[in-house]
Amino acid sequence: MTTAPTSNRYHHGDLPNALKGAAAEVIAERGPSGFSLREVARRAGVSHAAPAHHFRDSTGLLTELAVDAFRYLDAAMSEAEAAATDSVDRLRLLGRAYVEVAVEHPAHCSIVFRGDVVDTTSPDYQEWGERAYGHLAAAVEAVAAEHNPDLDIGLAASLCWSAMQGLIVLHPGMIKRQELFCDPEEITTESIGDIAERFGDMMMAGFKARP
Amino acid sequence: MTTAPTSNRYHHGDLPNALKGAAAEVIAERGPSGFSLREVARRAGVSHAAPAHHFRDSTGLLTELAVDAFRYLDAAMSEAEAAATDSVDRLRLLGRAYVEVAVEHPAHCSIVFRGDVVDTTSPDYQEWGERAYGHLAAAVEAVAAEHNPDLDIGLAASLCWSAMQGLIVLHPGMIKRQELFCDPEEITTESIGDIAERFGDMMMAGFKARP
DNA sequence: GCGATAGTATTGACGCTGTCAAGATTGGCT
DNA sequence: AGCCAATCTTGACAGCGTCAATACTATCGC
Numbered sequence: 001m002t003t004a005p006t007s008n009r010y011h012h013g014d015l016p017n018a019l020k021g022a023a024a025e026v027i028a029e030r031g032p033s034g035f036s037l038r039e040v041a042r043r044a045g046v047s048h049a050a051p052a053h054h055f056r057d058s059t060g061l062l063t064e065l066a067v068d069a070f071r072y073l074d075a076a077m078s079e080a081e082a083a084a085t086d087s088v089d090r091l092r093l094l095g096r097a098y099v100e101v102a103v104e105h106p107a108h109c110s111i112v113f114r115g116d117v118v119d120t121t122s123p124d125y126q127e128w129g130e131r132a133y134g135h136l137a138a139a140v141e142a143v144a145a146e147h148n149p150d151l152d153i154g155l156a157a158s159l160c161w162s163a164m165q166g167l168i169v170l171h172p173g174m175i176k177r178q179e180l181f182c183d184p185e186e187i188t189t190e191s192i193g194d195i196a197e198r199f200g201d202m203m204m205a206g207f208k209a210r211p
Numbered sequence: 212m213t214t215a216p217t218s219n220r221y222h223h224g225d226l227p228n229a230l231k232g233a234a235a236e237v238i239a240e241r242g243p244s245g246f247s248l249r250e251v252a253r254r255a256g257v258s259h260a261a262p263a264h265h266f267r268d269s270t271g272l273l274t275e276l277a278v279d280a281f282r283y284l285d286a287a288m289s290e291a292e293a294a295a296t297d298s299v300d301r302l303r304l305l306g307r308a309y310v311e312v313a314v315e316h317p318a319h320c321s322i323v324f325r326g327d328v329v330d331t332t333s334p335d336y337q338e339w340g341e342r343a344y345g346h347l348a349a350a351v352e353a354v355a356a357e358h359n360p361d362l363d364i365g366l367a368a369s370l371c372w373s374a375m376q377g378l379i380v381l382h383p384g385m386i387k388r389q390e391l392f393c394d395p396e397e398i399t400t401e402s403i404g405d406i407a408e409r410f411g412d413m414m415m416a417g418f419k420a421r422p
Numbered sequence: 423g424c425g426a427t428a429g430t431a432t433t434g435a436c437g438c439t440g441t442c443a444a445g446a447t448t449g450g451c452t
Numbered sequence: 453a454g455c456c457a458a459t460c461t462t463g464a465c466a467g468c469g470t471c472a473a474t475a476c477t478a479t480c481g482c
Contacts, residue, residue, distance in 0.1 A: 032325075260470080
């Protein structure tokens with residue numbers, strides 16, 4: 001965005017971002033296992049060894065993508081918070097935001113917790129991951145303050161995150177299952193965002209319940 | 212188990228299972244991205260092209276592993292059902308069973324929903340997946356019958372499955388997070404199975420709540 | 423007993439991959 | 453101007469998945 005249209009210059013201009021974009025494209029098309037540094041370099045119009053100068057190796061590039069996933073999450077969650085009317089609505093919208101980021105950035109989100117291809121010990125990774133989690137924990141805390149002071153904040157936040165992450169992973173199978181095992185008439189066209197909200201409501205009913 | 216100890220016979224005896232075992236080993240050690248057909252063949256003591264005669268290609272082998280994941284799940288869930296005292300306990304134990312299968316068979320479970328490396332349209336995959344889901348849906352139905360007839364069975368079952376699947380994926384990060392951001396004294400050594408049960412209780416509090 | 427046959431495993435080849443070392447090109451600083 | 457550091461290319465190497473061709477073996481019909 002900031003630099004000129006590369007053209008036939010020896011220096012690319014903004015190769016790191018071009019590579020990240022190409023990588024996201026490849027992974028979105030073929031899945032994480034279809035990713036290859038050489039293919040990414042090809043799409044960015046540079047030689048096969050160029051990426052190594054900006055990202056040490058394939059793990060370096062994928063780790064940057066994972067951090068970007070958290071950055072997207074952070075941004076979307078901030079927006080959701082601004083739009084919320086109360087604490088319950090806020091948590092519901094955070095859930096929706098989470099899965100919608102996964103829809104918008106499938107490549108980033110498909111590798112963000114893949115410890116075998118991402119360096120999860122990277123400071124950036126940990127910092128931005130913690131930041132995203134912070135949104136969730138704060139929202140759960142607000143719900144607890146308002147509806148149930150005995151709620152285990154950490155456990156409830158983990159449950160929310162797990163449910164949303166699981167939903168993202170399982171959703172394709174849920175669709176396919178509907179087509180295979182359900183009557184055509186009872187097939188829902190409900191979006192994943194709507195399911196996320198309903199998940200949120202179900203969990204929050206549990207959060208409010210006192211022992 | 213059924214055949215002789217291979218020794219120096221030209222024919223292996225039970226190569227398919229040997230290959231599956233070796234594949235599970237490699238994936239458990241190095242993650243899905245570290246998997247390679249040639250390494251698997253090496254560990255089974257056969258030539259690099261031998262696997263192709265039993266599993267068409269790497270997707271074929273990994274799909275078999277994914278189906279085995281569902282089989283392990285089916286077995287563990289059946290056991291859990293037998294041990295349960297009531298409908299709520301049954302659902303709780305199913306959750307524990309799910310994550311404990313993932314602990315016992317990390318390789319199988321790390322690829323079971325990876326559509327890019329597994330053929331999720333395979334009849335075996337769909338049949339055994341549906342069977343595992345059946346345990347969960349039936350247990351949710353029992354809870355609904357006893358505590359809340361208005362409960363959306365499908366949604367609640369999906370939420371349970373999502374939460375458990377998400378827990379498995381996020382648990383390593385949860386551990387690391389504790390070490391990084393928590394006071395050493397408030398670090399829990401709670402097992403993933405215990406967390407699964409507490410997740411279950413939290414969700415069930417929501418299932419019981421009527422609007 | 424014996425040969426045909428189908429099943430099982432090997433060998434070798436191909437193009438693809440990640441990574442490293444060495445060299446070429448460029449922009450900017452002194 | 454001249455030099456340096458950053459950037460990119462080229463070439464090489466071993467490892468990978470997959471295919472075709474070949475070797476070996478168990479078994480069944482005779």
